[in-house]
Amino acid sequence: MSQSYVEDFSQKTFQVALVEWFHSQKRNLPWRQTSDPYKIWVSEIMLQQTRVDTVIPYYQAFIRQFPTLLDLAKADEDAILKAWEGLGYYSRVRNLQKAAQQVLEQFNGVVPDTREEISSLKGVGPYTAGAILSIAYGKAEPAVDGNVMRVLARVLLVNDDIAKPATRKLFETILYDLIHKEDPSGFNQGLMELGALICTPTSPGCLICPVQQVCRAYSAGKQDELPVKSKKKKPKSKELAATIVQNDNGKVLIEKRPENGLLARLWQFPMVEARRDEQVNAIYEQFATYKFSLKLEDKVQEVEHVFSHLKWTIDVYEGTVGNQSSTYTSESKWVEIERLEDYAFPVSHQKIIEALKERQQFEKKMKGYGR
């Protein structure tokens, strides 16, 4: 019961201390310079599972490139993916664009200000809905993220496992009571800011905490035991082979990843899943569907790519083809090495591309000495 958690809790003291602390100590972040719901929305999507320091440059570039909801709605998919390159969770930006189009079609171009309407937008879940409603529109709606659950688990001494979906709902219920009705924006952001700066996952700064006097975990000396969070499984390993195929124009072959799933719609070098001892066969089999014949050369690199649930080991090979540079599918294309930067690749491939360019430089130099 949420009632039992806030019963005998000095709500007003907590609210006032938190909000005053936030307004005096808050960081000066780019998305705090605007009241434009679209820009606040973009920042909230970027900040999902992503650190502030990582987001800042992406946010600034994104807003410069897509200053309004309309600019985003009409942009090319390849352009928005390129703007998101390196941020991860790429479905976020595709959902964001779909949602921008939804706002144009269904809400006359205005980001809606009710929980029901805003929750109908692609990629806007309970947290993001509450964040936009409170920060952009001043509505007294909870915004429960990992910071908020950690802070409240400590302050209110909640022992529920914060990895369970039901626990987020418990905190939402608590917050409808606990939220500061006159300054929901400062209150919600204050909870998150406190979690980011003071009430950190390890070694929380209780000695300088603005709500130390009302914190139940601190009173009980349990701030290091909370929150309770069950562990994730460790990523499963897969072995893959990628091939850098070059034609005699010096262009390399890239292909677009599938519509859905991991790294959806990003580009990559042709890649197959195969154990080390079967990779050469697997590669030839893969290229049997193309209209040219492949001459496979050496393995040149090995790259690790760790996801939250997967671990790839990619062996990188080089290969060449003759004149015929047509390809079998429309989702593949030949690209000059200098133009690879126009396409959005996963981070593993940025390492591969970097190494490829270094090899090219080296060969160029050796050729110069040879003559």
Place this chain on the structure above:
DNA sequence: AATGCGTGGCG
């Protein structure tokens, strides 16, 4: 409810 979906930083 449980799982899939990225990346970089840190102790």
Place this chain on the structure above:
DNA sequence: TCGCCAAGCAT
């Protein structure tokens, strides 16, 4: 070196 983490959402 490596597990854990950081302003979650879709299915």
